Amino acid sequence: MKKKSQISLFIILGIVVLGLFFFIFLTPNNINSNVVAFEKSTINNYITSCLKQTSEDALFLLGKQGGNINPESYLESNDFRISYLYKNEETNVPSKKKH
Numbered sequence: 001m002k003k004k005s006q007i008s009l010f011i012i013l014g015i016v017v018l019g020l021f022f023f024i025f026l027t028p029n030n031i032n033s034n035v036v037a038f039e040k041s042t043i044n045n046y047i048t049s050c051l052k053q054t055s056e057d058a059l060f061l062l063g064k065q066g067g068n069i070n071p072e073s074y075l076e077s078n079d080f081r082i083s084y085l086y087k088n089e090e091t092n093v094p095s096k097k098k099h
Contacts, residue, residue, distance in 0.1 A: 058069070064080040065071060071083030085091065 061080060062069060064077075064082075065074070066083040068074075068081075068083045071081050073085075074081035074083045
């Protein structure tokens with residue numbers, strides 16, 4: 001008796017899964033009619049404005065910190081770090097080699 005109930009349970013689950021599959025994938029696109037369509041120009045404008053703001057912020061910080069985003073030797077100021085190249089008879093000139 002247990003095998004018959006297990007088989008019928010699996011048959012019912014299979015029918016439910018097939019029904020969901022047909023409902024989701026084979027119905028007309030009435031469900032997708034409320035999806036907002038983005039135009040290429042809208043996305044392009046958003047990306048351009050984001051890149052412009054980010055690059056302006058980075059260049060402003062770069063100028064305030066003496067040409068270094070993350071200076072190794074610096075003096076702390078309000079919102080930024082001012083790098084220095086010479087202090088206490090020690091030269092801190094960065095090399096041209098990448099670390």
